[in-house]
Amino acid sequence: MKVFLLDADVIIWCAENNKLDALFKNRSIKLPQKIFEEVDYKQDPVTQEKHGIDLRKYIEDGCLEVIDSVFSETIKKVRKTYKICPQLAEIQDGEIECIALLMKNPEYKFCTGDVPAMRVVGFYGLSEQAISLEKLVGKIKGLRDDFKQKCMTKNLKIGSSLRAQYFDKL
Amino acid sequence: MKIGKKIRLERKRIGLTLEGLAAEVGFSSYQTLSSIEKGKKKIKVSELDKIARALGLTVSYLIGEEERGEERVVWRKCTDEAKCKRYENKLIALCKNYKKLAELVGHRYKKFVPPGIEELQKENYENDFDFASDLAEEWSKRLELGRYPGNNLLDALKQENILVFCEDLGTFGSAASLVGDFGAAILLNEKDMPWRRTFDISHELFHLITWNIYSPDEIYDDEKRGRSNPEKYANAFAASLLLPEKSLKDEIENRNNKEALSLVDIIEIAVKFKVSIQYLTWRLENLLTFSKLWEEMREKVFNGLDFEEIRKHPQIQQLNRLRRDEEPYIPRLPEIYVNQALKAYIKGRISKLKLADYLNIRYVEMSSFLHRYSYPDIEELSLEGLSA
Numbered sequence: 001m002k003v004f005l006l007d008a009d010v011i012i013w014c015a016e017n018n019k020l021d022a023l024f025k026n027r028s029i030k031l032p033q034k035i036f037e038e039v040d041y042k043q044d045p046v047t048q049e050k051h052g053i054d055l056r057k058y059i060e061d062g063c064l065e066v067i068d069s070v071f072s073e074t075i076k077k078v079r080k081t082y083k084i085c086p087q088l089a090e091i092q093d094g095e096i097e098c099i100a101l102l103m104k105n106p107e108y109k110f111c112t113g114d115v116p117a118m119r120v121v122g123f124y125g126l127s128e129q130a131i132s133l134e135k136l137v138g139k140i141k142g143l144r145d146d147f148k149q150k151c152m153t154k155n156l157k158i159g160s161s162l163r164a165q166y167f168d169k170l
Numbered sequence: 171m172k173i174g175k176k177i178r179l180e181r182k183r184i185g186l187t188l189e190g191l192a193a194e195v196g197f198s199s200y201q202t203l204s205s206i207e208k209g210k211k212k213i214k215v216s217e218l219d220k221i222a223r224a225l226g227l228t229v230s231y232l233i234g235e236e237e238r239g240e241e242r243v244v245w246r247k248c249t250d251e252a253k254c255k256r257y258e259n260k261l262i263a264l265c266k267n268y269k270k271l272a273e274l275v276g277h278r279y280k281k282f283v284p285p286g287i288e289e290l291q292k293e294n295y296e297n298d299f300d301f302a303s304d305l306a307e308e309w310s311k312r313l314e315l316g317r318y319p320g321n322n323l324l325d326a327l328k329q330e331n332i333l334v335f336c337e338d339l340g341t342f343g344s345a346a347s348l349v350g351d352f353g354a355a356i357l358l359n360e361k362d363m364p365w366r367r368t369f370d371i372s373h374e375l376f377h378l379i380t381w382n383i384y385s386p387d388e389i390y391d392d393e394k395r396g397r398s399n400p401e402k403y404a405n406a407f408a409a410s411l412l413l414p415e416k417s418l419k420d421e422i423e424n425r426n427n428k429e430a431l432s433l434v435d436i437i438e439i440a441v442k443f444k445v446s447i448q449y450l451t452w453r454l455e456n457l458l459t460f461s462k463l464w465e466e467m468r469e470k471v472f473n474g475l476d477f478e479e480i481r482k483h484p485q486i487q488q489l490n491r492l493r494r495d496e497e498p499y500i501p502r503l504p505e506i507y508v509n510q511a512l513k514a515y516i517k518g519r520i521s522k523l524k525l526a527d528y529l530n531i532r533y534v535e536m537s538s539f540l541h542r543y544s545y546p547d548i549e550e551l552s553l554e555g556l557s558a
């Protein structure tokens with residue numbers, strides 16, 4: 001069974017657009033604790049009002065599991081990626097954990113709308129384990145470009161080509 | 171050094187007990203933390219993150235990606251050493267971030283370097299108050315602070331790459347200054363009144379300029395030891411910088427020539443110079459003592475009260491409090507820091523989630539945060555570095 005790892009931007013966008021059910025239902029999703037804590041509320045950009053994002057029901061339904069990885073050498077390695085390859089960006093700790101999890105678990109797939117994270121996935125030769133939100137939940141009206149498959153494919157490719165360039169440093 | 175050992179070292183450095191840190195991080199028992207510190211239990215990603223935050227440090231530092239530099243922090247008032255140390259760590263981490271972000275975008279900024287002892291020529295002065303006063307005049311010109319310096323001070327420090335951070339320091343700490351390989355920074359207490367913060371900036375600026383003259387041990391202001399001399403010089407510097415003798419006298423005389431000065435004039439002048447009414451009165455007393463004008467002012471404006479009585483007068487204190495809402499607030503992070511982080515994002519050197527980390531906010535707060543700094547939403551910012 002496929003296991004999906006989600007980035008914070010994916011959950012927040014789905015929460016803001018009432019698509020959480022479409023995202024979680026009938027799937028096996030794992031969220032690193034760091035990302036889970038990042039997405040406990042959304043905020044109205046105009047009124048700045050905070051509205052809670054309640055993911056407990058998905059945990060109770062067995063669709064969502066919050067995980068907390070041991071800080072490992074693999075994580076240390078992914079953290080340094082932007083130093084090894086200056087064309088890549090520094091990414092957040094939750095994303096780093098997801099990419100380290102992909103390396104150890106070939107059945108895992110990572111869904112993100114964060115372009116730099118997509119490139120790092122490609123850089124480590126993990127393109128097959130990346131999935132766009134569009135591909136995961138189907139076409140949705142008003143979906144941001146960075147959640148579309150086109151964006152994912154393009155940036156995984158950029159990461160892959162950088163991999164070839166920096167292969168000796170990996 | 172192993173992660174656990176480093177955590178233990180840093181915890182002890184800021185005077186936190188095992189139980190104290192464990193409770194802050196949310197461990198059900200301090201044994202968990204004890205095992206991590208001893209290397210008996212492997213640390214988890216979220217635990218590492220929480221411990222780093224509680225200590226005011228970065229994960230990068232705890233895992234050995236970054237080293238501690240030769241940073242030195244000087245506090246004005248600190249009644250809780252553990253809390254101050256934690257803010258010191260946080261301040262140092264933010265300043266190091268600034269340097270790192272600049273390096274990521276290839277921006278070679280001109281760091282503020284405290285002038286050398288020879289450059290300051292303090293030996294030419296018989297007393298340090300005159301030195302502080304002349305230094306204020308010199309720096310007012312250098313920073314182009316103009317007639318009403320308090321209004322331009324924060325912007326002028328940006329030009330010098332002096333980072334001005336603001337934190338809720340409660341009642342345990344007043345302002346602090348810091349110098350390191352990234353340049354210089356000032357930390358203010360956001361709980362202080364706005365004019366107090368203007369004063370604090372100028373006071374701390376004195377410490378940054380005279381960094382190589384007075385040692386940290388010489389700088390204190392507490393109940394036990396009282397106020398040290400360098401602190402008094404810093405106050406004299408701040409007075410001369412914010413309320414320059416000529417500008418202030420011109421202001422008073424111009425108004426007095428039209429009609430007799432009133433309390434309204436004093437309030438207006440304080441607002442114009444961005445200082446408190448008490449501070450203005452103190453400066454006026456210093457500049458105008460024994461003059462006819464001061465005696466007239468005391469009689470007509472303050473009903474014959476002397477400075478101490480004016481300072482403590484409930485009506486004057488109330489007037490200052492009323493002004494609080496009118497003054498613009500100083501953001502927690504300096505604009506030059508936020509700009510640097512945004513440049514790193516736009517150039518594709520950090521991800522948008524990492525940007526939130528650097529800005530010390532949650533990703534969901536990004537829009538409102540950027541709006542406060544007059545930026546559009548993150549998605550609207552051009553991603554030129556990512557479009558290749």
